[in-house]
Amino acid sequence: MITDQKTQNRLHADTGTELFSIRQRKEAVTRMLDILKETPECLQVMNHIPAYAMDDDTSEWWKSEESENFMNSLLEVMESYTPDGYRFGPKSGTADLYGYWESKTGRTTLFICFSVWKADMNGEKVFPMRKRTHSTRK
Secondary structure, eight states: EEEEETEEETTSTTTTTTOEEEEEEHHHHHHHHTTTTTTTTHHHHHTOOOOHHOOOOTOGGGSSSSHHHHHHHHHHHHHHHHHHHHEEEEOOSSSSEEEEEEEESSSSEEEOOOOOOOEOOOOOEEEEEEEEEEEOOO
C-alpha cells in the first residue's frame, strides 16, 4: 500500500513490484483503476469505459484512440502519486512492465509505449513512443 504524503490518498500497490504490462491495454487499465480506487481521480473516470468493452477483452474499443488516451490519462495519474525516492515507469531492461521503482537519480523518466501498432499515411508500421521527464517531488 502506498500513501501519498501530501493528500493521504492510498494506492493499492507496492513499490518494487511489476504492477501491469501496457502490452495488454484492458488488463493495464483495469489494474490501474483498481490501484487508484481510493483516489478522487478514480471517481472522476470510473464510468469512462463503455460497459460492453469491460465485458469483452476483444472489443474494438480497446484498440481505439479513445482507449489509448484514457490509458495515457491513467498513467499520468499513477505518475503523479510517485513516492519520494521512486520513479513510475517500466522496469529497467523492459519497455512494458510498469511499477514504482527505486530511483537512484534526482529525476523521474516516464516512457509511455503502446502495444498497438498504427499505420501511418504511407501504410508503414509506426510504433509511437513518448518520453517525458519530470523532477522528483521533494
